Amino acid sequence: MSKIPYNHKAIEKKWRENWEKNPVNVKVNEDGSKREKYYCLDMFPYPSGNGLHVGHWRGYVISDVWSRYKLQQGYYIIHPMGWDAFGLPAENYAIKMGVHPAISTAENVKKIKRQIGEIAALYDWDREVNTTDPEFYKWTQWIFVKMFKEGLAYEKEFPINWCPSCKTGLANEEVVNGKCERCGSEVTKKNLRQWMLKITAYAERLLNDLDKLDWPEKVKKMQADWIGKSYGAEVDFPVDGRDEKITVYTTRPDTLYGATFMVLAPEHELAKSLATDETREAVEKYIFEASMKSNVDRMQDKEKTGVFTGSYAINPLNGEKTPIWLSDYVLSDYGTGAIMCVPAHDDRDFEFATKFGIPIIQVIAKDGEEIENMTEAYTEASGTMINSGEWNGMESAVLKKEAPHIIEERGIGRATVNYKLRDWVFSRQRYWGEPIPIVHCPDCGNVPVPEEELPLRLPDVESYEPTGTGESPLAGIEEWVNCTCPVCGKPAKRETNTMPQWAGSSWYFLRYVDNHNDKELVSREKADEMLPVDMYIGGVEHAVLHLLYSRFYTKFLYDIGAVDFDEPFQKLFNQGMITGKNGIKMSKSKGNVVSPDDLVRDYGCDSLRMYELFVGPPELDAEWDDRGIDGVNRFLKRVWNLVMDSKEADVKATKEMIKERHRLVCDITKRLESFSLNTAISGFMEHNNKLIEIAKKEGGIDKETLSTMAVLLSPFAPHIAEEIWEQLGHEGSVFNAGWPTYDEEAMKDDEIQVPVQINGKTRAVISVSADISKEDAIAAGKEAVADKLTGTIVKEIYVPKKIINIVQK
DSSP, X not given: OXXXXXXXXXXXXXXXXXXXXXXXXXXXXXXSOBOOEEEEEEOOOOOOTTOOOHHXXXXXXXXXXXXXXXXXXXXXXXXXXXXXXXXHHHHHHHHHHTSOHHHHHHHHHHHHHHHHHTTTOOOOGGGOOBTTSHHHHHHHHHHHHHHHHTTOEEEEEEEEEEXXXXXXXXXXXXXXXTEETTTOOBOEEEEEEEEEEOGGXXXXXXXXXXXXXXXXXXXXXXXXXXXXXXXXXXXXXXXXXXXXXXXXXXXXXXXXXXXXXXXXOTTOTTTTTXXXXXXXXXXXHHHHHHHTSOHHHHHHOSSXXXXXXXXXXXXXXXXXXXXXXXXXXXXXXXXXXXXXXXXGGOHHHHHHHHHHTOOXXXXXXXXXXXXXXXXXXXXXXXXXXXXXXXXXXXXXXXXXXXHHHHHHHTTSEXXXXXXXXXXXXXXXSSSSSOBOOEEEXXXXXXXXXXXXXXXXXXXXXXXXSOOSSSSOGGGGOHHHHEEEOTTTOSEEEEOOOBOOTHHHHTTHHHHGGGTTOSSSSSOXXXXXXXXXXXXXXXXXXXXXXXXXXXXXXXXXXHHTTSOSOSOSEEEEEXXXXXXXXXXXXXXXXXXXXXXXXXXXXXXXXXXXXHHHHHTSOTTSOEEOOGGGHHHHHHXXXXXXXXXXXXXXXXXXXXXXXXXXXXXXXXXXXXXXXXXXXXXXXXXXXXXXXXXXXXXXXXXXXXXXXXXXXXXXXXXXXXXXXXXXXXXXXXXXXXXXXXXOOOOTGGGSOSEEEEEEEETTEEEEEEXXXXXXXXHHHHXXXXXXXXXXXXXXXXXXXXXXXXXXXXXXX
16 A cells, blocks of 8 residues: 555645746756747637636647646747637627626636636746737737738728627628627628728738648648639620620639620629619619628528629620629629629539529530530530630640630730638727727828827727627717827827727737837847747637638738748647537537536546546547546556555666666657647556556566656646655656656567467467577477477468467378
């Protein structure tokens, strides 16, 4: 029995107090040498009123294990934490609770900070930031002003996604299946004046630079698909009987002879004017109905709808009259808002043409053979051109590349590269956000607030609930709105929309390293010393929006000389979600939230940390089951008991102990490096069981092997690792020990067990030297089964370290 029982409460309290007095993460070694930095970053949380559940713990534990592992490798760790506290979640919670968002946010931060403290993560709270702090959002506003001066921030009125419940505009990315991402309400459309950020100016760099990043391939593909680069042509179709032309973008200019109709987005600038007297009522009705749908709904509607305008365009290649339709499956913000339709070779166009009785002309055919009475579109990527004038007989794959240049030479269009990426809707009609630092002057137009006057503070108001009119609550504060123009000094008005929640989270990681600097966003000295981020850990749900916006911001700041790198996060790891039973996401409304507080009380922080990792591969979702923590807790007690039983025995290391020690180091290191953290925990359990077996034979385990176990455990279960290290007589912290190495030679077996077979059937198992020769192995095998060798031996086989097989007749 162990002399001292494992008492997680006493041990964890002791070492937290010790770490407060004697921090283990230092910049300079005892010999005066400076440690190389390693910046490990969590995606910072928004301070929810519900606090943390065990699912939140998972990401924080993963990042802390990695940080402590890097600490053991000799790095100085930058591992900060802060609060994404502006935006809809915080404001909606405040409205629900009937308190000012500044008050509820501060209370929530306090609560979650206490809960995060229970994780015992290596956070540097001196670096803490909060997006609602004026000294932080001063620099959020500064970035906006810089973007405005560079022409990347501009105003535009257009129909946006509108959430009637949150009473604010939403970016396309914030609409999921036609519903508001935050509250689940059906999203409609509303014409509003909006601020936009020209992220499209960076589309090519955002796409190309994905190759620089050590990120999961699926995340890079998601970003590439969102940017959506395509090659094609813009083609000009003259409107019959009018001076206007309608320009379409197509990725298949080789099919131009098969374009039998054209479809415009209902928002297209010519949509209304193309209506004839006979069609005007139907056209205007259709335009209104389309305006009430979100882009997502329009793309997902299975039933294609449309209305004929009554007007025609002229196909510039063959001079044919092409009817012009409106349909809501065409979006105004992709390409030109107009498409040519080739129903023979596009499923969507085929469905539309079939429904409305529009001709279908096949222009690509397999082996040049035209399909009679087509029942579906021919969508094979290649084939021979038919019904295409001078292009007949050409291979479509070749023509697809040549057609844009032919069209350009004929003066009817131009070769074009297009992107699905849209400019970023950057204003919200809400109170709880960064004020946009723009003054509207009747004479000077839009004027930025002078940089030396930043931050433009959010006024303290009693009424902050959304108005629902499309105006921010700030619009009603006349003493704040009315101001003088910074340029001409005449009466002017402040911008009343606020920035979206993404504004602060797109650059916060830079501020952590210089969070008290009131002169610049980050000093070059601090940036050179500590940036960029080496490892970023967070949920895959942020794979597109947050990561894309952060990359855009970093590239812009690089371009204006604020930082000297153009990618923010060198390496990325996305952890899976911890769910309730049956894979249902944990939420208070579903009643399936598991709080970590009781588990920490009953089992200890170290047990919960290890169980968070043990539940499954960290990159996959895992279903929570409280019962599993018992097994992890028993494992820690077994490690503790092994140490307590061995520490006074003064056992000398045997070959078997040394071999097991090196195998332990090898297994845990390789599994950690590959982020196979769940198998690292099972590896600890397997090796500890082996050490217990050895201890029974030898009267204990040697001090070096037990000390190595403590060091390896330290990133995962830091409290018990520190206590074991001290119990074994070491001075100082286990985190000063350095990560152990392993020797391949020391891991090898001296003797191995080898089955001996006769005619393929095992008749005996013998112990032989691991490096035994073939001749000696066969001789030993024959000796072991001598009484069974009754026939004539025709073949003798030895597969090294595997089997001995004697074939007899």
